[in-house]
Amino acid sequence: MKVYFRTIKDLPVDEYFGPGQLTCAGCGPSIAIRWILKAAGSDVIIVNATGCIEVTSTSYPYTAWSVPYLHVAFENAAAAASGAESALKVLRRKGMLDAKAKVIAIAGDGGTYDIGLQALSGMLERGHGVLYVLYDNEAYMNTGIQRSGGTPHFAWTTTSPVGSKLKGKVQRKKDIMSIVIGHHIPYAATANLAYPIDLANKVKTALDYLDEGPAFIHVLAPCPPGWRYPEEMTVEIARLATETGYFPLYEWDHGMIRFNPPSNTHFDKSKRKPITEYLKRQGRFAHLTEENIKEIEKEIDEYWDYLSKLVKTFG
Amino acid sequence: MAVAKALSTREEVVKERVGLTSNYAAAYAVKTVDVDVIAAYPITPQTTIIEKLAEFVANGEIDAEYIPVESEHSALSAVVGAAATGARVFTATSAQGLEFMHEVLYIASGLRLPIVMAAPGRALSAPISIHGDYQDIMSARDSGWVIMIASSAQEVYDSIIMAYRIAEDNRVLLPVMVSYDGFLMSHTTEPVELYHEEYVRKFTPRNLNRPRLDPRKPMTIGVIASPDWYYEIKYQAINALKESKNVIKETHNEFNKAFGTNYDIVEKYMLDDADYVLITYGGASSGNAKEAARRARERGLRAGVLRLRLFRPFPTDEVVSAIKYSKVVAVVDRALSPGNTYEGPVFNDVVSALYNKGINKPVISVVHGISQRTMLSDDFYNLYKKLDEYAKTGEYPRKTIFIGLRGGEA
Numbered sequence: 114m115k116v117y118f119r120t121i122k123d124l125p126v127d128e129y130f131g132p133g134q135l136t137c138a139g140c141g142p143s144i145a146i147r148w149i150l151k152a153a154g155s156d157v158i159i160v161n162a163t164g165c166i167e168v169t170s171t172s173y174p175y176t177a178w179s180v181p182y183l184h185v186a187f188e189n190a191a192a193a194a195s196g197a198e199s200a201l202k203v204l205r206r207k208g209m210l211d212a213k214a215k216v217i218a219i220a221g222d223g224g225t226y227d228i229g230l231q232a233l234s235g236m237l238e239r240g241h242g243v244l245y246v247l248y249d250n251e252a253y254m255n256t257g258i259q260r261s262g263g264t265p266h267f268a269w270t271t272t273s274p275v276g277s278k279l280k281g282k283v284q285r286k287k288d289i290m291s292i293v294i295g296h297h298i299p300y301a302a303t304a305n306l307a308y309p310i311d312l313a314n315k316v317k318t319a320l321d322y323l324d325e326g327p328a329f330i331h332v333l334a335p336c337p338p339g340w341r342y343p344e345e346m347t348v349e350i351a352r353l354a355t356e357t358g359y360f361p362l363y364e365w366d367h368g369m370i371r372f373n374p375p376s377n378t379h380f381d382k383s384k385r386k387p388i389t390e391y392l393k394r395q396g397r398f399a400h401l402t403e404e405n406i407k408e409i410e411k412e413i414d415e416y417w418d419y420l421s422k423l424v425k426t427f428g
Numbered sequence: 429m430a431v432a433k434a435l436s437t438r439e440e441v442v443k444e445r446v447g448l449t450s451n452y453a454a455a456y457a458v459k460t461v462d463v464d465v466i467a468a469y470p471i472t473p474q475t476t477i478i479e480k481l482a483e484f485v486a487n488g489e490i491d492a493e494y495i496p497v498e499s500e501h502s503a504l505s506a507v508v509g510a511a512a513t514g515a516r517v518f519t520a521t522s523a524q525g526l527e528f529m530h531e532v533l534y535i536a537s538g539l540r541l542p543i544v545m546a547a548p549g550r551a552l553s554a555p556i557s558i559h560g561d562y563q564d565i566m567s568a569r570d571s572g573w574v575i576m577i578a579s580s581a582q583e584v585y586d587s588i589i590m591a592y593r594i595a596e597d598n599r600v601l602l603p604v605m606v607s608y609d610g611f612l613m614s615h616t617t618e619p620v621e622l623y624h625e626e627y628v629r630k631f632t633p634r635n636l637n638r639p640r641l642d643p644r645k646p647m648t649i650g651v652i653a654s655p656d657w658y659y660e661i662k663y664q665a666i667n668a669l670k671e672s673k674n675v676i677k678e679t680h681n682e683f684n685k686a687f688g689t690n691y692d693i694v695e696k697y698m699l700d701d702a703d704y705v706l707i708t709y710g711g712a713s714s715g716n717a718k719e720a721a722r723r724a725r726e727r728g729l730r731a732g733v734l735r736l737r738l739f740r741p742f743p744t745d746e747v748v749s750a751i752k753y754s755k756v757v758a759v760v761d762r763a764l765s766p767g768n769t770y771e772g773p774v775f776n777d778v779v780s781a782l783y784n785k786g787i788n789k790p791v792i793s794v795v796h797g798i799s800q801r802t803m804l805s806d807d808f809y810n811l812y813k814k815l816d817e818y819a820k821t822g823e824y825p826r827k828t829i830f831i832g833l834r835g836g837e838a
Contacts, residue, residue, distance in 0.1 A: 156643050158641045158643065160509060171651040172651070172653075173653040174657070176651065178648050181643055181646045181647055181649075182641075182646070182647070182649065182650075183641055184650030185505055185535055185650055186532065188501070189505035191502075193505045193512075194509060195502070196465060196467060196495065196505065196506035196509025196510035196511075196512075196517075197512065199495055199510055200465050200513035200514060200517075201513060202493055203464045206491065209514070212642065212643050231498060231502075232498070232501075232505070234498065239495065239496070
């Protein structure tokens with residue numbers, strides 16, 4: 114990652130994701146999108162999948178976007194972005210357009226892990242120069258908290274309820290980064306809205322690589338009503354996700370894996386905060402037993418094992 | 429109808445006369461209009477269109493971005509993205525592929541995007557049939573697209589050229605689908621006169637002056653609308669489709685003048701004094717009906733054929749004025765509207781058009797050629813004879829007649 118911004122004061126003052134939105138108080142995704150657009154600047158075209166951000170930011174006759182914006186449907190942000198990118202390329206070539214605009218696709222976890230995975234895979238395989246941003250709030254929050262492939266193990270949602278037989282989501286969270294990296298694209302990174310400078314630098318880095326092919330950024334974006342915590346806690350919860358090792362910050366850059374602070378020290382488990390610090394603040398995990406927490410901890414350790422093997426191979 | 433006075437002579441505009449399938453004719457039309465972005469997925473009987481276009485791109489014969497997408501849903505989504513960015517786009521599909529696009533069909537018309545698509549018609553699963561009929565097209569008829577149905581390879585070529593001009597007209601800005609018979613046209617070779625590129629490009633000038641994604645003039649496309657707004661926005665799109673008929677007619681006239689052709693939104697064959705009229709669409713059923721009409725005329729029956737070239741918006745006035753003095757009309761459908769009072773979809777459109785003009789006359793619903801079940805001109809000749817019998821007895825069937833169906837009641 115090239116460092117474009119060192120402190121928050123380096124970020125542009127311009128706002129491209131402005132007022133006029135209907136997000137919930139403390140909305141993680143809207144915080145993330147605001148940082149992303151600040152970093153990206155005005156010469157972009159946004160293609161947004163159906164989801165929280167789309168329904169809250171484009172309520173006709175208002176719009177929160179002061180950059181060109183297209184929404185088509187839930188599962189096809191990557192396909193529509195492929196078309197927009199191809200159009201820019203050919204129109205420039207034919208001398209019908211002089212803009213240097215770059216295309217950014219934005220989708221939630223539902224539109225990425227689940228219904229949109231096919232279109233995403235197609236776009237990555239074909240090598241379109243599009244930055245795909247996944248804002249992960251770990252459930253279908255737009256339709257009222259239903260589980261997705263990105264929902265963590267044991268988390269309560271309305272379609273993975275806590276009952277007498279089943280306690281929250283039965284399956285583990287899908288490893289979307291591994292799926293994306295499997296397409297051998299130039300750049301993929303995880304980011305967290307609690308680390309805006311890291312996020313902004315990753316956005317700039319990704320945009321700089323688009324001439325070579327696609328880039329992907331997986332942003333953790335907590336959701337107060339869906340995760341069941343007080344709305345003023347969004348940034349704190351997000352930071353805990355990384356500090357406890359639940360959501361590590363790293364990047365895949367041309368076949369190399371690099372861990373970013375503070376996750377770069379987290380291969381040593383003693384440097385991570387206990388996972389309970391993260392879990393106990395969220396109502397969606399309120400039902401967890403000691404045994405459940407142990408299992409989550411085991412899964413996180415396994416994941417770090419896997420990551421350390423990746424670092425050994427690709428570091 | 430008299431041939432419109434040509435601005436240029438046919439000899440002048442025609443570059444060469446070649447043998448082409450309707451699918452290849454579609455690909456050649458796309459080549460000639462200077463398309464920017466093509467996205468498609470292979471599906472029978474459409475595949476040879478995109479194979480040909482892929483070949484053109486690979487040989488540098490067209491300067492376009494070809495996106496070999498991973499599904500039809502993405503094919504239409506990609507051309508939506510490209511059209512919204514200002515590009516001239518093309519896609520093609522059939523049958524299950526058109527069904528897979530179905531969600532995006534409504535979005536393309538709702539966003540008022542000038543997309544052109546070729547869609548050779550095919551039967552829908554289950555059971556699987558790769559063969560031709562118009563069930564897929566009928567299933568897309570309410571999606572707000574302009575739909576044309578051609579009956580020859582030449583007409584496919586000409587219609588796709590016209591489609592770009594219609595779709596990109598600022599008074600229209602709607603997607604246009606050009607359909608024709610799967611296999612019976614998509615895979616059979618006919619002579620086609622190809623035009624010099626300069627004439628086609630002159631006929632289809634670029635319209636970059638339309639709403640599109642441009643960082644210098646940011647615009648939000650694809651909003652969410654509350655119940656307070658949705659209805660009116662949809663009404664505008666419906667109105668645009670309704671009013672596109674004038675632009676389509678105008679485009680036909682100008683095309684006739686520029687290329688020395690003789691197209692109208694309906695085709696009338698021996699209709700002036702016809703007692704018995706078959707209303708058809710597509711290549712095979714229209715061809716057979718015309719042949720049967722010619723034979724029926726030899727036997728003293730005043731037979732005629734009305735072919736629908738424009739299907740959406742439905743040419744209500746033109747259909748009614750063409751059949752208003754006939755005794756009996758039969759609508760030959762190559763698609764089904766299951767569960768309706770009459771199972772022929774276009775029959776229902778024709779009856780609705782007559783009702784609109786306050787005309788009550790015997791109209792018979794006929795289904796034929798489902799999944800390319802063989803249609804003989806004899807079948808259509810016998811149909812004319814039946815219409816004559818009905819007229820003589822004054823008794824008309826009050827249900828759809830299924831011709832060529834084994835074991836059914838006909």
